[in-house]
Amino acid sequence: MAEREGVNLEELKKKMAEFARERDWDHFHSPRNLLLALVGEVGEVSEIFQWRGEVQRGLPDWKDEEKQHLGEELSDVLLYLVRLSDVCGIDLGKAALAKLEMNALKYQVKLCKGSSKKYTQLKAEDKDGNTSTDDAQRISDPHDA
Template sequence: MTTGVPEGDSVSLGKLKQMMADFAKERDWDQYHTPRNLLLAMVGEVGELSEIFQWKGEVKRGVPDWKEEEKIHLGEELSDVLLYLVRLSDICGVDLGKAALRKVELNAIKYPAKASKEVTNKENEIENSSTANNGTIEEN
């Protein structure tokens, strides 16, 4: 199957949105693509994604200890979630890219870098203090 995207190029949300709309239309699935149905299908895919990690314990970034087949399966399940999310946003009339950028901006206001670093440093101080006191916290 060809995607129409040259190897190594990025794929835009707009391209995915169009591909998913075409895919549904060609199969006469638009009638089933209601917000509720798409959301429930996406939640099912999130469940399948979580099953991949269920018994793995903590996983290192880049999943270096995973077999190639496991990495491929991970990519497939992540893709299922993304594709349902893109389709859901399209059906709901939400520009997912713009909404995501807006959310990043809102998060930057809500969680300023300096304040977040201060909280992390404070948590580390408490953890180090707790460890130094054999896990007990002294009260002042």
Template sequence: MAGERGQEPPSTVQISAAEEPGAERGAPAGFTFSAEPSLEDIRRLQAEFVAERGWCQFHQPRNLVLALVGEVGEVAELFQWRAEARAGLPGWAPGERAALAEELSDVLLYLVSLAQQCHVDLPQAALRKLDRNRARYPADRAHGSARKYTHYQPPPAGACPQD
């Protein structure tokens, strides 16, 4: 993570190109995450890593939010000044893909640490959010549209229709 760079040798990250044929609606065909480690495994491993180094004092919610924002900025920097990137990032060099994997990993680790510190069960919260989004964005009405969820909600009773 940001503060730990230079303390350990960089790891070798293998990133394979996403499958292009059959890709539909911007999703790489056949791409899935590995089954292991689980999000709980990552939480535990990160907590052990922090505890072994005596960094708990530095991993309070405010510190983690600021670190998370910084890491998201580093992800954004990798996309800055580039043409629109398609799913699978065709044309990206292996080193660029490895750098993205490193930065996305930093984002994940800080996010998981923040969720732990705030006592948020992240997998359950994500499932609840998906359920909420399904209700806000009905597939039959929101398909292919980028409008905000308020567009799909019925107007309040007694409201005047607006053109």
């Protein structure tokens, strides 16, 4: 595949489906198997960072080979995620945009700018920094990522 800009999720989805179909791998690509493969690849990305301590943006101290290796592992994560979403019938692009919109409501700029607190903590605090337990429990979402 020639190097170019602007690859989209739909293109990746089609290429992954074709890749699996050509190799007769569709029967292996159950949601469970794809999820486990995805988790394994995330573990490989984690391993790259495991003993490095904090890493600067842009990875200025990394060798080209290290960056290339990271790119390969991140690509594996992306490709398994795209394949999993396709097999599950989820439009990943639409789901991601919807999630961004939900997060924009949860993490309103005026409440969270410069803070790493979870949205339940931000909304539960009054202007004096006092927290209402009732409010925090009422707006808590156990399914939130």
